[in-house]
Amino acid sequence: MSQLLTVAKPRRNTELLLLVLALGMSALANALVNMNLGRTFDNDYFTQIAVLTILALAFHVVLRLKAKYADPVILPIVVGLNGLGLAVIHRLDITSGLKDAPRQWMWTSLAVICAIAVIWFLRDHRILRRYTYISLVASVVLLILPMVPGIGWSAYGASVWIKIGPFSFQPGEIAKITLAIFFAGYLSSNRDLILLAGKKIGPLQLPRARDLAPMLVAWLASVGVLIFQRDLGSSILFFGLFMVxxxxxxxxxxxxxxxxxxxxxxxxxxxxxxxHVARRIDVWINAFDPAYIGAQYGSFQVVEGLFGMANGGLMGTGFGQGSPDKLPVANSDMIIAVIGEELGLIGLFAVLCLYALLISRGFRAALGTRDAFGKLLAVGLSFAMALQSFVIIGGVTRLIPLTGLTTPFLSAGGSSLLANWIIVALILKISDAARRPIDMSGLAAPSDPILPPAQMNPNNNHDGLSPQEVSAP
Structure with a gap:
């Protein structure tokens, strides 16, 4: 019986305790909405809390069965953020008369079920490496779909949706996953070629011209999204993903x-x-100019959000006590402004801390996994959530120009919710491989059979990694 270098604990009981806290936070947020707006605790309230509880516990059980060494903190954070977003959207529906909350509940259920399916059926994350170039083709198709006549659909000045009957979807949200898989597969396979010395100019070691091709393709793709789809946020996200x-x-x-x-x-x-690009920059710079505030696609949305957050102060006005009904697209682009007004600086800072913790756990999974593909994929997926959060929150707070990205797990939007839950499932799968006990051969026993026979040799470096990287905890 081989000795173990490390003795990892599954910590699923810790996850269950944190899940209870996250579900309690969601139930409390919905309860505060009902109490502050004078509504009764009807069957819908209890049904929604029960549905979220069942979904979260089902995910937890699947992790116990299929990925028992997965990070115990990620799932509770995501459930907490998703539950808070559902409460805020419910609160906005009450005052605006919209019916977005039921749709968000439907997308939440679908997203969690898809994430559970990823955990259940994806035996090992390294299987995805086989689909490197298929992922590239899928990414191209997904990015082109919104420009196809008949199904392409424009809203708020951006052409990033497809619409079939009553259903609309944003393919670019799924494209960030397929692009991350392509980049991880390509870079892990061609790392040595890319590292071949090119010209040296001062302290900079430049790559060879042929190795610049993938970067140029990524640059052209991001510029293409900006030009043809008028989506500055996705353009920044795709190119930033490849750069990192x-x-x-x-x-x-x-x-x-x-x-x-x-x-x-x-x-x-x-x-x-x-x-359209110049207009976004001008609106950002001249946000408080009356000419820009009153213009179509002007700065009214950003300015109103800033005044709302200022009105919330340190402690916030309380759920239902603010005035987000004055804010355009409050349940999507500007949901952070609503949270800032009604939960105050403390509540907003708590949300930012949850994002920071979620992203850091993703990077921790990347550091721990023992294959180059898994490291790059975990980094890419975690950074995609980090950059998406920074771009939209930076836009709401006027740190950078406002773009049309959604705030992960909080904003109304089924495409984003589905994509981000799948990202979480992939990161959990990678963290399970990273935290599994390592035997003296340096192999993580349950997942290594997927490797080719040559890589089963204990003296072999996994995917070109150094022995130190192979035995990383």
Whole structure:
């Protein structure tokens, strides 16, 4: 019987305790909405809390069966954020007369079921490496779909949706997953080629021209999204995703400088030649100018959100006591402003801490896993959530121009909710592989049979990693 180098604990009981706290937070938020708005605790309230509880516990049970060493903190954080978002959307429905909460409950149920299916059927995350170029093709198809006549649909100045009958969907949300899989597979397979010395200019070691091709493709794709779909947020997300993953794969600062240069060139060109980009920048700079506040697609939304958060102060006005009905698209783009007003700076800071903890646990899974593909995939998926959160929260607070991205797990939007739950499932699967006990051969026993026979040799480096990386905890 082989000795174990580490003795990892599944910590599923810890996860269950944290889940109870997260579900309690969701139930309390919904209760406060009902009490402050003078509504009774009807069957809908208890049904919704029961549905969220059943979904969360079902996910927990599946983790016990299929990924018992997965990170115990990720699922409770996501359930807490999702539950808070449902409460805020319910509160906005009451005052606005919209019916977005039932749709969000439906998407939550579908998203959790899909995430459970990923945990159940994906035996090992390294299987996804086989689909590197299929993922690239899928990404291209998903990004092109909104431009297909008959199903493409534009809203709020962006052409990023497809609409079939009463259902609309944003394919770009799924594309960020398939792009992450492609980048992880490509970079883990071609890392040595990319690292071959090119020209050296001062302290910078530049890559060879042929190795710049993937970066140029990523740059052109992000610019294409910006030009043809008028979606600044997705453009930033896709290119930023590739930049971070190639830097993690190569550790070369030269890639960062090249990427920043391409961003600068693309940004200046877009500002000069495309009016919708120039308008976003001008609105951001001149947000408090009356001419911009009153203009169509002007700064009214951002300014109203800032005044709302200022009205909330430190402690907030309380659920139902603010005035988010004055705020356009409050349940989607501006949901952070609603939370800032009604829960105050303390509540908003708590939400930001949850995001920071969620993303750090994703990076921790990347550090712990013993294959290059898993490391890059976990980093890419975690960074996608981090960048998406930064871009939308930065836009709401006027740190950067406002874009059309959603706040992960909080905002109304089924596409984003589905994609982010799948991301969470993939990160949990990678963290399960990372935290499994390691025997003296340096192999994680339950998952290694997927490796080719040559990589079953204990003296072999997994996916080109050093022995130190192979035995990382």
């Amino acid at each position: 993953m190639i830097y993690v794969a190569t550790s070369r600062v030269s890639w960062i400088f090249i990427g920043l240069g391409l961003i600068a060139v693309g940004g200046v060109a877009a500002y000069q030649f495309f009016p």
